[in-house]
Amino acid sequence: METPQGFYAGACHCGIRKNQTKNDVALIYSSVPCQVGAVYTKNVVKADPLLLNKETLKNHEAQAVIVNSGNANACALHGMENAIREQKAAAKFLDIAPDQVLVASTGVIGVELPVECIEENLSSLQLGTTIEEAANAIMTTDTTEKIAEATVVLDGKSVRILGICKGSGMIHPNMGTMLAFILTDCAIDHTLLQKALLDNTNQTFNRVSVDGDTSTNDMCLVMANGLAGNPTIVKEDESFVLFQQALKTVMESLAVQIAKDGEGASRLITCRVKEAKEEDQAETLAKAVVSSSLCKAAMFGHDANWGRVLCAMGYSGAEFDPALVDVAFASACGCVKVCAQGKGVPFSEELAAAILSEDEIDIEINLHEGNAECTCWGCDLTYDYVKINGDYRT
Amino acid sequence: METPQGFYAGACHCGIRKNQTKNDVALIYSSVPCQVGAVYTKNVVKADPLLLNKETLKNHEAQAVIVNSGNANACALHGMENAIREQKAAAKFLDIAPDQVLVASTGVIGVELPVECIEENLSSLQLGTTIEEAANAIMTTDTTEKIAEATVVLDGKSVRILGICKGSGMIHPNMGTMLAFILTDCAIDHTLLQKALLDNTNQTFNRVSVDGDTSTNDMCLVMANGLAGNPTIVKEDESFVLFQQALKTVMESLAVQIAKDGEGASRLITCRVKEAKEEDQAETLAKAVVSSSLCKAAMFGHDANWGRVLCAMGYSGAEFDPALVDVAFASACGCVKVCAQGKGVPFSEELAAAILSEDEIDIEINLHEGNAECTCWGCDLTYDYVKINGDYRT
Incomplete structure (x- = not known):
């Protein structure tokens, strides 16, 4: 170029x-x-x-x-x-x-x-x-x-x-x-x-x-x-x-x-927090999700373990009402809602696994609290991350 | 019992x-x-x-x-x-x-x-x-x-x-x-x-x-x-x-x-921060070190990558003077000083690898700033952590 x-x-x-x-x-x-x-x-x-x-x-x-x-x-x-x-x-x-x-x-x-x-x-x-x-x-x-x-x-x-x-x-x-x-x-x-x-x-x-x-x-x-x-x-x-x-x-x-291209990463994770009261609040929440080792490991395993998404939001330091939160996973393969108003909803595990098997995955969070939003980016946590960093100097 | x-x-x-x-x-x-x-x-x-x-x-x-x-x-x-x-x-x-x-x-x-x-x-x-x-x-x-x-x-x-x-x-x-x-x-x-x-x-x-x-x-x-x-x-x-x-x-x-017994852990990591100004400061620094994915992966790989220890201290949010910091690794196998006054010192890689191959490893940090201290505990980051958490629900 x-x-x-x-x-x-x-x-x-x-x-x-x-x-x-x-x-x-x-x-x-x-x-x-x-x-x-x-x-x-x-x-x-x-x-x-x-x-x-x-x-x-x-x-x-x-x-x-x-x-x-x-x-x-x-x-x-x-x-x-x-x-x-x-x-x-x-x-x-x-x-x-x-x-x-x-x-x-x-x-x-x-x-x-x-x-x-x-x-x-x-x-x-x-x-x-x-x-x-x-x-x-x-x-x-x-x-x-x-x-x-x-x-x-x-x-x-x-x-x-x-x-x-x-x-x-x-x-x-x-x-x-x-x-x-x-x-x-x-x-x-x-x-x-x-x-x-x-x-x-x-x-x-x-x-x-x-x-x-x-x-x-x-x-x-x-x-x-x-x-x-x-x-x-x-x-x-x-x-x-x-x-x-x-x-x-x-x-x-x-x-x-x-x-x-995060070390060892096999997929890009994009977390969008919508309908937040403030952009800062949305940013803190989205960043906690893409930073959570457990959310990252679940993405590596194609596991729709959305409880870890709520958990990461919960310890992020941002205030929000868990009882209003919706969570969905999306990719080129489709979209599946897994949590509505803070509680689990029935969903197709097959569809979820297919969505999470794509290279680029979106975690869509709706707070239903306001009009602000923020997007943060991360990657999954893989064996290769551990391998690369276990002997980085040698 | x-x-x-x-x-x-x-x-x-x-x-x-x-x-x-x-x-x-x-x-x-x-x-x-x-x-x-x-x-x-x-x-x-x-x-x-x-x-x-x-x-x-x-x-x-x-x-x-x-x-x-x-x-x-x-x-x-x-x-x-x-x-x-x-x-x-x-x-x-x-x-x-x-x-x-x-x-x-x-x-x-x-x-x-x-x-x-x-x-x-x-x-x-x-x-x-x-x-x-x-x-x-x-x-x-x-x-x-x-x-x-x-x-x-x-x-x-x-x-x-x-x-x-x-x-x-x-x-x-x-x-x-x-x-x-x-x-x-x-x-x-x-x-x-x-x-x-x-x-x-x-x-x-x-x-x-x-x-x-x-x-x-x-x-x-x-x-x-x-x-x-x-x-x-x-x-x-x-x-x-x-x-x-x-x-x-x-x-x-x-x-x-x-x-x-952290998920997938192969070793216990104990981080002691000594001669701190305040216990809170020492706690923030020690916790950042045992929480750092990169320090944890280095411990998994028996790699005396002490730069990651200083790096984690640096982003912990605690104030300290990097130019005063000493770092050593210790275990049942011995002790090796790797950093003095914030700079790398020559050390035996063989001894360091032997020390870091034990099940229980101490990261000893001296701030040379005061009389407070704090100890925090963590574990290494392993393939098994990723494996366990990649398919936790399934």
């Missing part, structure tokens, strides 16, 4: 991973400086690349991002020193100032980043105008690249937005998600870019859970280089709304791709 | 479970009325037996508990009606008033309790002075009975405390745990009995997590019939302190037994 105007991307193998064939460093570059919006993990334990970016982005501007997989560069002895060396290596390769380069890392926590191999091998990287190679190089336990794009016409100019991200474990984002990089040629003021990113983050990435673990490295960056030629967006006008909607399309698609 | 003076227990098979050989109803009876302390789940969705007990215990007194496994009688169409019928069946069998009988249920949520089979088969139950049969009958996915006892001498009289409980999934107690029944012949005022129970619950059952799911049926009852002949405890004197400590011994033992 082609990058927006003025953006270039590429990847190479530096030797951080044990796997000697897969690329482990990606580089994204804009021919001109970009306004940059950024959101980071709320985890108290923060990786050094994240702390370095906060410093670098004091003027909200950058021209490149270097990303390595295979090592999170978090809680490591020389973490900040190595993050700075990674930044400098990219700056040298691109012939730009180090403070124009952002750094991101993903992989195991607490192990020293072998930054020398990046310094030595980065020169083998070739920049081009497609994104797939970079999207592949940032993967860890992900099984597929995660890419999304949208185009919007602003004042007669076609503006493109292209994003890549990685999951797929330690995913319960709280501000950003594991790692996401969104490129756009839109001309937009930094404050509005940051607002569009933050609002959308809360409605997309922050509504995904794979395993309830919020990473130390969560980060979502959006880089806008202005080369589309649209009049710079400087207030919350129609252009801003259109841009924000298009950005949301990209971010929601990436969020769903993360949930669907 | 013998019951305290005046208590009798027994069990029978009524036909609630598909398994036609295992007992599914237990009955506990005191020859005289008891003061009863009770704590219940904070889940907003509450099972009907729990609601019935709240009503029954308005005068804090009861003489018996009937418990069925195989069906939670929660979110079921005629839940309250069936709980009352179960209560009446026990009262009729024991020839006491229905308001002297408490009811507890555990098993699948949302399915109608086949109360007729209890009404028809309860007469086959035989009461005796041992507890094992009752402890066995309340098990669901538990693999072993959970029993603990303590004796304390108060004013020259020997007072006994005997408790049974069940786990082993949907365990993240918040007030009581799945089901626990504690019998004592101590003479004690109701208010003090309730205080002893509540304080101890917060320090024992509420520090256990198997899967982060707080049940709709959590309940812990303590029944004191006064037959030990000690002067009735009516104030917080030395006798009260001794009784409360003995009760804690029983409750902590039961809590640890639940964690160790």
